[in-house]
Amino acid sequence: MERKGYRPLVxxxxxxxxxxxxxxxxxxxxxxxxxxxxxxxxAPHLLLPQFMDEGEERELAMFMDLVFLGKCEEVWVFGSEVRLSEGMRAEIGKAERRDMKIRYFTEGLKEETGCR
Known part of the structure; x- marks a missing residue:
């Protein structure tokens, strides 16, 4: 049963x-x-580039990404499995180890079920 006005952090x-x-x-x-x-x-990858240098601070940014991920209830993955970046693979791996709910969507916003 969902609470009125409730929205999960994804x-x-x-x-x-x-x-x-x-x-x-x-x-x-x-x-x-x-x-x-x-x-x-x-979406930390929209936030962090506003004040961090990806080339210089990649490791710190990835650490922060995973901290943010831990605060969320679900992970929504967008795009093709063949095109998963190294960072995306790390995020998905962390979510799997935490037994988080992971949902997969195409770039066209269609949910993919039973394919992973």
């Missing part, structure tokens, strides 16, 4: 490296999708 797991501008735009779209789906999105 970790948005999607690629940033490569086409950073395009991937950041996708992460914003995924975050909006989470809001529209009744959740509160947390």
């Amino acid at each position: 970790y948005i797991c999607s690629a940033l490296s490569g086409d950073e501008e395009g991937n950041a735009e996708k992460a914003r779209k995924y975050s909006r999708f989470a809001v529209d789906s009744g959740a509160i999105p947390l």
